Amino acid sequence: MTYIFNDPVHGTIELEPVLVQIIDTPEFQRLRNIKQTGVAYYVYPGATHNRFEHCIGVCHLAGLMLDKLSTQRSVTSVDKLCVQIAGLVHDVGHGPFSHQFDDSFIKNVSTAKWSHELQSCRIFDHIVETHEKVSSALKLAGLTAVDLLFIKELINAKDYKSDSVRTDSAMMQDFHSNS
Numbered sequence: 001m002t003y004i005f006n007d008p009v010h011g012t013i014e015l016e017p018v019l020v021q022i023i024d025t026p027e028f029q030r031l032r033n034i035k036q037t038g039v040a041y042y043v044y045p046g047a048t049h050n051r052f053e054h055c056i057g058v059c060h061l062a063g064l065m066l067d068k069l070s071t072q073r074s075v076t077s078v079d080k081l082c083v084q085i086a087g088l089v090h091d092v093g094h095g096p097f098s099h100q101f102d103d104s105f106i107k108n109v110s111t112a113k114w115s116h117e118l119q120s121c122r123i124f125d126h127i128v129e130t131h132e133k134v135s136s137a138l139k140l141a142g143l144t145a146v147d148l149l150f151i152k153e154l155i156n157a158k159d160y161k162s163d164s165v166r167t168d169s170a171m172m173q174d175f176h177s178n179s
Contacts, residue, residue, distance in 0.1 A: 001017065002014040002015060002016060002017075003015050003017065003019075003020045005056060007053070007056065007057060009053075010057055010060055010061075013056065013057075013060045015060070015084075016081065016084075016141070017137060018081065018085075018134075018137040018138060018140070018141045019081075019084060019085065019088055021134045021137040022085065022088055022089065022134055023056070023088070024133075025127050025131050025134065027092060027123050027126065027127050028052070028055075028088075028089070028092060028127070029052070031050060031051035031052035031055060031091065031092060031094070032050055032051075032052040034050060034051040034052075034094050034095075034096065035047075035048075035049070035050055035051075036049035036051055036053070036054050037049060051091050051094055054091065055087070055088050055089070055090065055092070056088070058087035058088070058090060058091075059084045059085075059088035060087075061087070062083045062084050062086070062087035063080060063083075063084050065083075066079065066080040066084075067080070077142075078141070078142050078143060078147060081141055081143065082143070082147050082150050082151050082154065083154060085124075086151045086152075086154035086155050089120055089123070089124045089127075089151075089155065090117070090154075091116065091120060092120045092123045092124065092127075093115075093116040093117065093118065093119025093120030093121070093122065093123055094116045094119075094120075095116070095119075113159075115159075117155055117156035117158075117159070118156055118159050120155050120156070121152040121155055121156050121159070124148075124151065124152065124155070125152075
């Protein structure tokens, strides 16, 4: 069974139950209030895109990309789900006003290593550890600890390097990571 979302850009989007379990967490729902355009929203108030919509769209496009790729390479359902989850949670670490928070606020109040990508991985860990429905859904979908690390590698390859052996992981990281 899949869940259907109506998206103004992509039309009908079908998502697996495990993805909806992640979407239904308060950590993900907070993205509804974080503007994709940051402070530019004050100059262009019609630009009302938020991180919530953006992340669902990225998850959808990641799934389409892996469907297309599976015609040329061996891509498992777990591979596809890992890439979709990475697309879904890749921006969950953003603070208010998106990149302005990274560039202006955090740099002025902390010397600790911080990026929204690293924070996204931390929040993903928190979601998995504190939401039984999510951790159960991930297990039911066949994801292992190695797969969860792979998801974090896709989000933030700079800080999550491992010896995990994944099908075409270097190629998939190129698709998902800006590093």
